[in-house]
Amino acid sequence: MAQSETAYAKINLALHVRKRREDGYHELETAFAFVDDGDRLTFAEAAEDRFEQTGRFAGQLDAPFGNIVSQSLSRLPRQSGLAVTLDKRLPVAAGLGGGSADAGAVFRVIERMYGLPENWQDRAARLGADVPACVRSEACIGRGTGTELEPVENDLSGTPVLLVNSRVPLSTPAVFARWNGVDGGPLPSGPLSRIGREGHNDLEAAATELVPEVADVLAALRSTGATLVRMSGSGATCFALFDNHDAMTSASGRLGSENPAWWRMQGRLR
Known part of the structure; x- marks a missing residue:
């Protein structure tokens, strides 16, 4: 039975850059918030993984096997393949965490269907700095490169x-x-x-x-x-x-x- 999931657009209500690190990355402090709309993905069990992309901005994406959705599928253990269709509604390279949000949607669906491994946060972080926050898609504080997450009082829900x-x-x-x-x-x-x-x-x-x-x-x-x-x-x-x-x-x-x-x-x- 097919399942659908929204990849909620991420916004940074604030983004403070503290320093440039020796490894080339930057120390950040940011407030993540999420919009109740974004890309849309559908999932169905299949003999092997398949990925298709449609939508307004699909042409701006990497080839299917370079896409972060395919990368997410390959890094999460499960009992069967998944056929995934991505309706790309968010622009690419836009500061909305679109690819990270897509990956987050993959993690949520696999969690519902099969469960996630205990080290899912590490697996998410290796896909991108915004991915751990996008898995839960709940307002939070991000530190480090954005992967060290802390809860925050969300008094803006529904705004x-x-x-x-x-x-x-x-x-x-x-x-x-x-x-x-x-x-x-x-x-x-x-x-x-x-x-x-x-x-x-x-x-x-x-x-x-x-x-x-x-x-x-x-x-x-x-x-x-x-x-x-x-x-x-x-x-x-x-x-x-x-x-x-x-x-x-x-x-x-x-x-x-x-x-x-x-x-x-x-x-x-x-």
């Missing part, structure tokens, strides 16, 4: 959110390479709303230098009366939080009319 992307992809390594090297300081303490309100994204300036359209999206979102506007992750997607659903849908409609080439997704925080 209307609008995601906007100019459709210009951004390379994560290129954005980190342009980081100014200044310690962004620790995340604020307290509930998720305070972290979002008092935090920042230390990669925003670097991303804007590489893709000036990021600044255009941020300016457009700030003109909507949103309660919080910020770039997510290493970009280029930006998000806006709203007090009510009508304000969010009105803002989405106006931005869509003024900038029809921009990608938009409406939702609520989980």
